[in-house]
Amino acid sequence: MSTPEYLTGKKDAIHQFIDKYDVFLFDCDGVLWSGDHLFPGSVPTLEMLRKKNKRVVFVTNNSTKSREDYRKKLESMGIPATVEEVFGSSYSASIYISRILPKTHPEVKKRNKVFVVGEAGIETELASEGISYLGGTDPAYRREVTPDDYKLLAAGDPSVLDPDVGVVLVGLDFHFNYLKLCYAYHYIQRGALFLATNLDSTLPSAGALFPGAGSISAPLVKMLGSQEPMAFGKPNQAMMDAIEGKFQFERSKACMVGDRTNTDIRFGLEGKLGGTLGVLTGVATKEEFLEGDVRPHYYVDKLGDLLEGE
Incomplete structure (x- = not known):
C-alpha cells in the first residue's frame, strides 16, 4: 500500500494536483467547517477551484438537513451553491425508496x-x-x-x-x-x-x-x-452512481476530499476515482492517513493549504 503524498507547503505539487482533476467532491463537516465554525481558507479555496472551471459537488452524510438546508448553510458562510450541487444521504435514501425499491x-x-x-x-x-x-x-x-x-x-x-x-x-x-x-x-x-x-x-x-x-x-x-x-451515505456506491449519473464526469478526473478514512476516502477509492485528498481538520489523524488500512492518495493539514499552489 502506497504512502499518501503530503501536499502542504509544496507549491508545485499542489499545482499539479489541482490541474489533474476536473471534479472535486467535498465532504462538509470536518472539511469546510466544524459545527458552525468555518475553517479559514475554505471559501477562497472553493472560489479558486471554480475560477479554474473545476466542478464542485458537496457530498454529505448529515441526514438532519435537506439539500436546500445545506445550500442555505453554504451560502450563509459565503459559499455560493445550488441545490443540484448538494448530495446528501437523506436525498440518496429517498431516491432509492421511491425509484428503486418498488422494482426490487x-x-x-x-x-x-x-x-x-x-x-x-x-x-x-x-x-x-x-x-x-x-x-x-x-x-x-x-x-x-x-x-x-x-x-x-x-x-x-x-x-x-x-x-x-x-x-x-x-x-x-x-x-x-x-x-x-x-x-x-x-x-x-x-x-x-x-x-x-x-x-x-x-x-x-x-x-x-x-x-x-x-x-x-x-x-x-x-x-x-x-x-x-x-x-445510502458514503461509502455506499449508490451515492457515487447517482452523482456520476447527474454530472456525467469521468471518474479518473475526479477527486474526493474528506476527513474520514472509513467513509470519505473509502468512498473515493471504492468508486475508482482518480484521487482522494484527506484533510486533518476532522476525524482522521495523520497516523491513520499514513498507516491505516484505508489511505488517501494525498493529504493536507487543512483545505486552505491548496491556496499555496497559486
Missing part, C-alpha cells in the same frame, strides 16, 4: 409508508419524492413509553403500528428515545425493510466528537441479531 421489492408498492427515526432533513427529502412517512419530528413520538404502549406494540395493534409501513429509515436523531426504538423494532419484526441514511459512528462538532447516525441505528442492529441496515 414489489411489496413496498402496497406498504409504501416510511417510519422515520431522524430529523426534518429526512422528512423534506421523502416529501420531495412523494413518499408518505410517520415518526420523525412528530411530537407524538417524543415521550416516555407507557404500559399501554408495550401491550399495543406487542399485539401489533393497527391503532399504533400502521400496516402500510414497509420501510424503517434511520438517520441522525437529536430526539432519539426508547419509544422510537420500540416502534422501529416492531415494524422491522413485522416485515419492514431496515434502511439507514448513513452509518457514521460519530459526528464532529465544536472540535469534538458526538454520536452519529450509526450510533442511532446500532441498538436496532443489536436487537435484530446483528442485522445491518442498507445504508
Whole structure:
C-alpha cells in the first residue's frame, strides 16, 4: 500500500494536483467547517477551484438537513451553491425508496409508508419524492413509553403500528428515545425493510466528537441479531452512481476530499476515482492517513493549504 503524498507547503505539487482533476467532491463537516465554525481558507479555496472551471459537488452524510438546508448553510458562510450541487444521504435514501425499491421489492408498492427515526432533513427529502412517512419530528413520538404502549406494540395493534409501513429509515436523531426504538423494532419484526441514511459512528462538532447516525441505528442492529441496515451515505456506491449519473464526469478526473478514512476516502477509492485528498481538520489523524488500512492518495493539514499552489 502506497504512502499518501503530503501536499502542504509544496507549491508545485499542489499545482499539479489541482490541474489533474476536473471534479472535486467535498465532504462538509470536518472539511469546510466544524459545527458552525468555518475553517479559514475554505471559501477562497472553493472560489479558486471554480475560477479554474473545476466542478464542485458537496457530498454529505448529515441526514438532519435537506439539500436546500445545506445550500442555505453554504451560502450563509459565503459559499455560493445550488441545490443540484448538494448530495446528501437523506436525498440518496429517498431516491432509492421511491425509484428503486418498488422494482426490487414489489411489496413496498402496497406498504409504501416510511417510519422515520431522524430529523426534518429526512422528512423534506421523502416529501420531495412523494413518499408518505410517520415518526420523525412528530411530537407524538417524543415521550416516555407507557404500559399501554408495550401491550399495543406487542399485539401489533393497527391503532399504533400502521400496516402500510414497509420501510424503517434511520438517520441522525437529536430526539432519539426508547419509544422510537420500540416502534422501529416492531415494524422491522413485522416485515419492514431496515434502511439507514448513513452509518457514521460519530459526528464532529465544536472540535469534538458526538454520536452519529450509526450510533442511532446500532441498538436496532443489536436487537435484530446483528442485522445491518442498507445504508445510502458514503461509502455506499449508490451515492457515487447517482452523482456520476447527474454530472456525467469521468471518474479518473475526479477527486474526493474528506476527513474520514472509513467513509470519505473509502468512498473515493471504492468508486475508482482518480484521487482522494484527506484533510486533518476532522476525524482522521495523520497516523491513520499514513498507516491505516484505508489511505488517501494525498493529504493536507487543512483545505486552505491548496491556496499555496497559486
